[in-house]
Amino acid sequence: MSNIILISILSMGGLGLLLGAGLAIASKQLAVETDPKADAILEVLPGANCGACGYPGCSGAAKAIAEGRAPVNTCPVGGEAVAKKVAKIMGVDDIGASGDRKIARVLCQGGNNEAKTKAEYHGVKTCKAASMVNGGPKACPFGCLGFGDCTIVCPVDAIIMGDNGLPVIDEQKCIGCGLCAEACPKNVLALVSEKNEVWVSCRATMKPKETRQVCSKGCIACKQCEKVCPFDAVHVNNNVAVIDYEKCRSCMLCVEKCPTKSIVSAFSQRKKAVIIEEKCTGCTVCARNCPVKAITGEVKKVHTVNPELCIGCGICQEKCRMNAIEMVRDGEKEIKTNNKCATAK
C-alpha cells in the first residue's frame, strides 16, 4: 500500500518536474523579446482587465501605449494618477487632458414601492432571463427589473441592490467601465459624465397617463421643468424630459419643481455663491443677473448672497468683473473661508 503511494508521488512528481523543467527551458529558448516598457506599464495599470479603454485587457492597452499607438492617459479607470506614472515610463511630461470621469447612473426610480408589476415572475432570477418573458414582470416596459445583473458584472463591487429593489451605485468606487450598462437588458444603467449633476431618472416614453398608471416616480411630461429652467436646458421630448448638458448649470431648480421627483440630483452637492468682501465693489451686476434674486446690496456697497435662495448656477461668477464671487459646495465651504481669512491677514 505504502509502496503505491510512494510510486504515485514519485512518478507524478517526476513527471511534473520534467514537464516544468521542459517548459522552463522552452521559455528561455523560445523567449520572444517583449517591450520592457509594455511590462512596466502593465505594472502600473489597475489590472482589472475591464476593457473600458477599448483594448483587450490591461496587457493589450499596455502594449498599445508602449508602441505609441495609444496616449498615456488611455486608461480611463486609473485617471490622472495612472496617466502620470505611465507618462514617467514613456518619458513624456504631458499626460494629456484628463478626460472627465465617467460614472454609471441608474435611470429608473421605479423600485418595489413605486412601480407596479403586471405579473408574478418565478423564473430564473436574472434580469436577462426575466426580460425575455414578455419584457419582465414590471408594468413599465422601461423599468428596472431589480434582479441585479449589474451587481454581478461590476468588477469593483460598486453596485449593490438597495432595499427597494433598485441598484445603488457607489460613485466613489465606480470606475466607469460600462460593463453594467452592457449587462442591463433594459438599458436602465447609463455611463455619463460625472459633471452632469442633474439627470432625468426615467426613460418611459409612454403617454403620460400610462406612465402615471404604472409608476409613481415616472416622468409624466408635465413640462414644469421646462418652465422653471432659467437656461432653457430641459425639454420634454417624446413624453420624457431630456436635459441638454451644454446648457444645464446644475441649478437643480427642475429637481425641486418636478412633481413626480423623476429628475434627480445630489442636493447636498449644490453649489452656493460666496462673495469675497474685499474684492466686491458693489457694481450690482451680479444682483441684476441673478435669475432667482438671491443677491442683494446697495450700489457701491458689498453685496450679500442669500444662501437660502441661491441655486448655484454660477451666472454671477461669470458676470462679476472683479472676480469677487466664488462657487462653493457645502462641504468645501469651511476650507474656502478659512483660506480667505488667511489671505486677509
Add this chain to the structure above:
Amino acid sequence: MAKELFFIIVGSIFVNNFVFSRFLGNCPFLGVSNKTETAIGMGIATTFVLTMTGVAAYLIQNYVLVPFGLEDFLQIVAFILVIASLVQLVEMIVLKVSPTLYNAFGIFLPLITTNCIVMAVALLIPLNNYNLVESIALGFGAGVGFTLALALMSGIREELEFADVPDALKGPAIVFITAGLLSMIFLGFTGLVPLA
C-alpha cells in the same frame, strides 16, 4: 491496418463526432461559432493540440502509467498535467515561429486546455488499446470533426443573423435548437463504421 485507421478517422469525424454524437466540447462549440473565420481558426488550433495529445496520451499511458501500475487512479491527473504543459509549449512555439498565427489564435490557444474533447481523446486511447499511429489518427480525426462542427455551426449562425427568429427564441435558444438539429442529422451516419 489501413482499413482500421480509416475507420478511426472517419468514425471520429462523422459517426462519433465529438460534438454532435458525444456532446463534448460544447462550450467552445457554442462560444466561438459566431464567425466562420474565428471558428475555423479555433478548429485548426484544436486539431493541432488534439493530434499532439494523441501522441502524449499514448506515451504517458504506456511508458509511465502502466509500468508503475497507476493507470487506474492517476490517469486523469497525469493527462491534465501533460495536456496543460503541452498547450503551454504549443503556445510558446507558435509565438516564436509565427507571431501572425499566434495573433490569429489569440485567446483560443490557452482555452483549448479546458476543452473536454482533449480529455476525451486522451482517455479513449487507453480504453480502446490504440497503438501510437491509431492514437494520432484518433486525435487528428477528433480535431477535424470539431473543426467541421464549428464550421457548420458558424455558417448557420451567420445566416441566422438575417433570419426572422421569434422573440422568445432569440439568442442562445435558437443556437441550442440548431445544435440539436445538427446532432440529429449526424445520427444519419450511424452504422457507417463499427462503433469505436
